[in-house]
Amino acid sequence: MTAHASRGMEDTNVLIIGGLGFLGSNLAHRLVASGARVTIFDACLDPYGWNYANIKEIARDVEVVVADTRDFEAVKAQVADKELIFNFAAQVSHSLSMERPCMDIEINCRGNMNVLEACRRFNDGAMILFAGTRSETGEAHYLPVDERHPDEPSDIYSINKLAAEKYHLMYTRVYGMPTTIIRVGNTYGPRHQMKHGQYGVLNYFVRRAMLDEPILIYGDGEQIRDYCYVDDVCDAFYRAAQTPKSIGEYFVIGSGEPVRFIDMANQVIGAVGKGSLLHTPYPEGREMIDVQQYYVTNDKITGYLGWHPTVSLKGGLEKTVAFYRTQLKEYL
Ligand SMILES: NC(=O)c1ccc[n+]([C@@H]2O[C@H](COP(=O)([O-])OP(=O)(O)OC[C@H]3O[C@@H](n4cnc5c(N)ncnc54)[C@H](O)[C@@H]3O)[C@@H](O)[C@H]2O)c1
Numbered sequence: 001m002t003a004h005a006s007r008g009m010e011d012t013n014v015l016i017i018g019g020l021g022f023l024g025s026n027l028a029h030r031l032v033a034s035g036a037r038v039t040i041f042d043a044c045l046d047p048y049g050w051n052y053a054n055i056k057e058i059a060r061d062v063e064v065v066v067a068d069t070r071d072f073e074a075v076k077a078q079v080a081d082k083e084l085i086f087n088f089a090a091q092v093s094h095s096l097s098m099e100r101p102c103m104d105i106e107i108n109c110r111g112n113m114n115v116l117e118a119c120r121r122f123n124d125g126a127m128i129l130f131a132g133t134r135s136e137t138g139e140a141h142y143l144p145v146d147e148r149h150p151d152e153p154s155d156i157y158s159i160n161k162l163a164a165e166k167y168h169l170m171y172t173r174v175y176g177m178p179t180t181i182i183r184v185g186n187t188y189g190p191r192h193q194m195k196h197g198q199y200g201v202l203n204y205f206v207r208r209a210m211l212d213e214p215i216l217i218y219g220d221g222e223q224i225r226d227y228c229y230v231d232d233v234c235d236a237f238y239r240a241a242q243t244p245k246s247i248g249e250y251f252v253i254g255s256g257e258p259v260r261f262i263d264m265a266n267q268v269i270g271a272v273g274k275g276s277l278l279h280t281p282y283p284e285g286r287e288m289i290d291v292q293q294y295y296v297t298n299d300k301i302t303g304y305l306g307w308h309p310t311v312s313l314k315g316g317l318e319k320t321v322a323f324y325r326t327q328l329k330e331y332l
Contacts, residue, residue: 006243007083009034015082017041017069017115018089019062022192022200023131023184025054027086027234032061034238041078041089043068048092049193049200053330069111076118079126084241087115087130087168090161093198094135094289097157108160109167116171116179124177127247128168129237132183134226134254134294136162143224144297147252155289165250172248180246182236185254185296189230189316190323194331202227205268206317206324207331209275218282218290221262226254226295229316232309239305246304254296255309264313271317 014031016024019040031038040062044050055062067074069089079085090108091097097104112130119126136159137145138152153159168179188202197204197216208215236253240246262277269275282290301307311319324331 007241009036009242012036012084013082014038014084014086015041015078016086016088019086020044020050020052020054020064021088022049022054023187023230023233024086024088025051025191026189026230027237028055028062029058030234030238032058036084038062039078039082040064041067041075043089047096047196047198051191051193051331053327054191069114070106072114072118075114076122079115079118080122082123082126085115085119085126085128086237086241087112087128090131091157094155094157095198095286097155097160098285098289101156104156104160108157109163112164112167116167116177119177120171120175124175127178127180127241129180129182129241130165130168131237132165132181132250133158133161134183134185134252135291136165136183137291137294139291140293143258143293144256144295145252146297147250147300154291169248169250178244178247180240180248181250182240183250183252184233185226185228185252185294187228187230187233189320190327191230194324194328202264202268203320205265206272206320207328209269209272210321210324210328212274214276214278215265215268217262217265217277217279218286221260221265221279223261223290224258224293224295225261225264226257227259227264227313227316228253228255228309229311229319232311236301236305236307239307243305249304251301251304252296253298253301253307255313256296256298257313258295259313267313267317271314271321
């Protein structure tokens with residue numbers, strides 16, 4: 001089957017780059033259950049979310065290749081026979097991107113260019129789905145944010161992710177290669193790393209509450225965020241991969257519900273059943289890159305793909321806490 005016809009996933013050759021991490025591994029579970037042949041490509045870099053525990057239930061059903069997107073030959077070797085490629089590998093820490101900007105460029109620009117060039121030269125029919133990030137938008141000019149909102153990325157990571165988005169869409173425009181961008185907001189749920197709070201902080205707050213460690217709130221906690229449960233996010237990628245309607249398109253997705261950061265933290269405490277908050281000043285350099293307000297409208301993706309979020313923050317937190325009640329030790 002070509003990438004241009006609507007597809008089921010049965011026997012589809014799929015590559016998930018960054019597939020040992022949070023989004024990639026959750027999507028791998030969904031794809032394996034749908035009968036796809038899944039290869040995971042991951043460099044197992046710290047301090048990111050790779051974890052073999054993420055795929056323990058499907059370890060026999062997936063192939064794992066430990067390799068780095070910065071290595072063109074390694075990428076080339078994996079893309080040739082794939083029909084679908086979920087391009088999720090990234091340096092994902094906002095603050096690390098400010099400390100080590102060239103490292104961020106290497107992974108988030110050059111690594112993604114390697115994926116695109118390997119496909120252009122060796123498999124230009126593979127459909128590539130790229131995960132962008134909310135912080136490419138920067139501070140909102142209007143709310144809810146939609147696909148027409150201007151981009152003023154708030155930090156090096158977000159600038160490089162935006163560049164990578166543009167690379168993908170340019171490869172569709174110029175070379176006719178099928179790519180799709182889904183720009184993801186704050187996502188939470190099972191299989192997120194819990195070792196530190198550099199990114200994916202809601203998940204880290206679950207750990208802090210479970211271990212009776214105070215949850216640190218930088219500033220007043222009045223920031224507005226849009227928290228989306230991981231199964232919903234994976235479902236958006238899954239649907240986008242099934243139809244040519246998504247090719248060359250860019251979608252923002254989220255819960256569509258504005259939530260104050262401080263309210264999210266209190267809801268974490270409610271879901272865990274214990275925990276405390278500690279207000280503290282921002283660490284140096286953090287406040288300037290912290291977007292104050294973000295939530296989206298899902299109108300475009302609902303219209304194109306029929307996607308809409310199905311899990312409330314309360315329900316998603318319950319599922320997340322239930323997962324870590326039995327699995328936490330594998331994530332510490
Ligand atoms: N989780 C979120 O809330 C969120 C929000 C916005 C965007 N995103 C995007 O979604 C994607 C996945 O993020 P995640 O939350 O699963 O992060 P994660 O840290 O859990 O997973 C990222 C994975 O990529 C791997 N990786 C990093 N650099 C690599 C390289 N050069 N070569 C091969 N593998 C490499 C890491 O080892 C890790 O397993 C990223 O592109 C991220 O920018 C995530």
